[in-house]
Amino acid sequence: MVEIEYGKIRVKLGDTDLVYEPAEDSFLLAEAAFKEVKPGMHILEVGTGSGFVSAVLLANLKDISLVATEINPHAARCAKANGVEVIRTDLFRGINPVNPEILFDLILFNPPYLPTSREERVPGWLNYAFDGGISGRETLDRFLDEVRNYLRPGGKILVLISSITGLGDVKDKMEKLGFAVDIVERKKVSFEELLVVKGEL
Numbered sequence: 001m002v003e004i005e006y007g008k009i010r011v012k013l014g015d016t017d018l019v020y021e022p023a024e025d026s027f028l029l030a031e032a033a034f035k036e037v038k039p040g041m042h043i044l045e046v047g048t049g050s051g052f053v054s055a056v057l058l059a060n061l062k063d064i065s066l067v068a069t070e071i072n073p074h075a076a077r078c079a080k081a082n083g084v085e086v087i088r089t090d091l092f093r094g095i096n097p098v099n100p101e102i103l104f105d106l107i108l109f110n111p112p113y114l115p116t117s118r119e120e121r122v123p124g125w126l127n128y129a130f131d132g133g134i135s136g137r138e139t140l141d142r143f144l145d146e147v148r149n150y151l152r153p154g155g156k157i158l159v160l161i162s163s164i165t166g167l168g169d170v171k172d173k174m175e176k177l178g179f180a181v182d183i184v185e186r187k188k189v190s191f192e193e194l195l196v197v198k199g200e201l
């Protein structure tokens with residue numbers, strides 16, 4: 001069983017052919033989230049994968065409530081085994097935006113961000129971890145189109161992207177949707193730079 005140790009916790013990974021193995025992108029999003037989370041916050045992580053980011057927040061921060069979604073059933077099972085309450089669904093489906101009780105203060109997403117052609121797809125559920133479509137932004141764009149419906153007034157989002165995802169396009173879209181945009185973390189990793197983009201309503 002592969003495990004990752006981070007701060008106070010060990011996250012179990014199960015089969016890394018089926019579930020995304022936390023990497024520099026996951027670590028950068030966790031760091032950004034740490035700085036943003038305050039006691040009492042109601043948090044949603046979309047695409048939680050192994051549950052790494054959510055499990056780290058839950059283990060290290062008191063008095064937060066957190067729920068996650070994940071499309072890959074193997075990853076959803078893994079996240080659950082890591083103590084994360086997870087709904088196996090596409091993005092926000094299954095979360096009722098009409099109920100003000102469930103609007104979130106903070107929503108996190110480390111999406112599939114790589115520009116990917118049909119030939120570059122990997123087999124099986126793991127493809128959802130990488131395949132950002134031709135633009136690299138297909139899943140992220142769908143997320144951004146819907147995310148406001150799930151945020152409280154003044155709520156925030158943190159999204160992880162790469163320099164190859166197209167920061168300009170992501171920023172423009174977020175601003176058009178009414179977010180004030182800021183880059184809160186960045187790290188060069190081999191051929192790309194990873195960035196955490198914060199949007200605040």
Ligand SMILES: C[S@@+](CC[C@H](N)C(=O)[O-])C[C@H]1O[C@@H](n2cnc3c(N)ncnc32)[C@H](O)[C@@H]1O
Nearest residue numbers: 022026047048049070071072090091110128129
């Ligand atoms: C880059 S991985 C990140 C996983 C984890 N959050 C981390 O940081 O280690 C992207 C995750 O989003 C999930 N995902 C992709 N498309 C999704 C969708 N439409 N709805 C829910 N989850 C999705 C993938 O299955 C994968 O687990």
